[in-house]
Amino acid sequence: DTAVSQTPKYLVTQMGNDKSIKCEQNLGHDTMYWYKQDSKKFLKIMFSYNNKELIINETVPNRFSPKSPDKAHLNLHINSLELGDSAVYFCASTLQGSNEQFFGPGTRLTVL
Amino acid sequence: AQSVTQLGSHVSVSEGALVLLRCNYSSSVPPYLFWYVQYPNQGLQLLLKYTSAATLVKGINGFEAEFKKSETSFHLTKPSAHMSDAAEYFCAVSENSGYALNFGKGTSLLVTP
Numbered sequence: 001d002t003a004v005s006q007t008p009k010y011l012v013t014q015m016g017n018d019k020s021i022k023c024e025q026n027l028g029h030d031t032m033y034w035y036k037q038d039s040k041k042f043l044k045i046m047f048s049y050n051n052k053e054l055i056i057n058e059t060v061p062n063r064f065s066p067k068s069p070d071k072a073h074l075n076l077h078i079n080s081l082e083l084g085d086s087a088v089y090f091c092a093s094t095l096q097g098s099n100e101q102f103f104g105p106g107t108r109l110t111v112l
Numbered sequence: 113a114q115s116v117t118q119l120g121s122h123v124s125v126s127e128g129a130l131v132l133l134r135c136n137y138s139s140s141v142p143p144y145l146f147w148y149v150q151y152p153n154q155g156l157q158l159l160l161k162y163t164s165a166a167t168l169v170k171g172i173n174g175f176e177a178e179f180k181k182s183e184t185s186f187h188l189t190k191p192s193a194h195m196s197d198a199a200e201y202f203c204a205v206s207e208n209s210g211y212a213l214n215f216g217k218g219t220s221l222l223v224t225p
Contacts, residue, residue: 004155031210041150041200045212055212090155096210099144099163103156 003027004104006091012110013081020067021076021107023091030096032074034066037088037106046089049074050096078109086111114139114205116186118216126224131175131190133219135203138184143205145186146213147177150200159201162186173197198223 004025013019025032031050037043047066048055054066063079074093078085091104119134137143145162160171167179177188186203200220204213 033212035213041218043156043202043213043215043218045214048212050210057212092156094210098210099146099161100158101213103148105155 004091004093004102006089006104006107008107009105010108010110012112014112015081015083017081018077018079019081019109020078021089021091021109023074023076023104024072025091025093025102025104026072027093027102028095029093029102030071031094032068033092033094033101034074034076035090035092035103037090039087043090046076047074081111083111085109114141114143114207114214116145116203116205116214116216118201118203118219120219121217122220122222124222124224125193127195128192131188131193131197131221133188133201133203133221135177135186135188135216136184137186137203137205139205139207141207144208144211145177145179146204146206147171147175147186147188148202148204148215149173150202150218152199156202159188193221193223195223195225197221 007022034046067075088106092101094101115138117136147159148156160169162179170176203216
C-alpha cells in the first residue's frame with residue numbers, strides 16, 4: 001500500500017542516453033512534483049504539476065520534461081543525459097489546499 | 113520569493129541531550145513552514161508543519177518547533193535525543209498550500225552514545 005512509488009530505485013546510464021523515471025501515487029492527490037537532490041543533499045524543485053497547470057523551475061534545462069498520463073502518474077523524461085544530472089530525484093504529491101506533501105523513496109541516477 | 117536558512121550543516125549531541133536545529137525564513141507573505149527528516153537512503157518524512165495556527169507545533173517522534181515572527185525563526189527541538197534521531201533534517205517553506213517547497217540546505221544530526 002505504498003503511497004508514492006518511484007521506479008526504478010537506481011538508474012545507471014551513459015552520457016547522451018535518454019531515460020525516464022516513473023512516479024505513481026495512490027492517494028487520490030491532484031498535484032505532483034519532481035525535486036532534485038544533489039550530491040550535497042540540497043533539494044530543489046524542478047516541476048509542479050496539476051491537471052490545470054505545469055510550473056517549471058526556470059533553472060531546469062529543457063532536456064527534462066514531465067509527462068503525466070493521468071492524475072496518478074507524473075513521469076520524468078530526460079534527454080541527452082549529462083554527468084551533472086547525477087542526483088537523487090524525488091517525486092511528491094499533495095491535494096490542492098492541503099499543506100502536506102508526500103514523498104516517494106527517490107531514484108538515484110548515476111550518469112557515467 | 114520564500115527561502116529558509118539552516119544554521120549549522122552538522123550538529124552533534126549526546127544521547128539524552130537537547131536537540132536544537134535552527135531555521136530562519138524569509139518571506140513576503142505569511143509562510144507555511146515545515147520540517148522534514150531524511151534517514152540514510154530514504155525519502156523525506158514530514159516531522160511537523162506550521163500553517164498559521166498555533167505558534168508551537170508538535171510533531172512526530174517527540175519533536176516540536178516554535179514559530180517566532182519577530183525573529184523570523186522556526187527552530188526544531190527535542191528534549192532528549194535518541195540514537196535513532198541521527199538523520200538529515202530539512203527546513204522548508206512554501207508560499208501557500210499546494211505550492212512547491214523551498215528547502216534549506218539541511219542539517220545532519222549526529223547522536224553520540
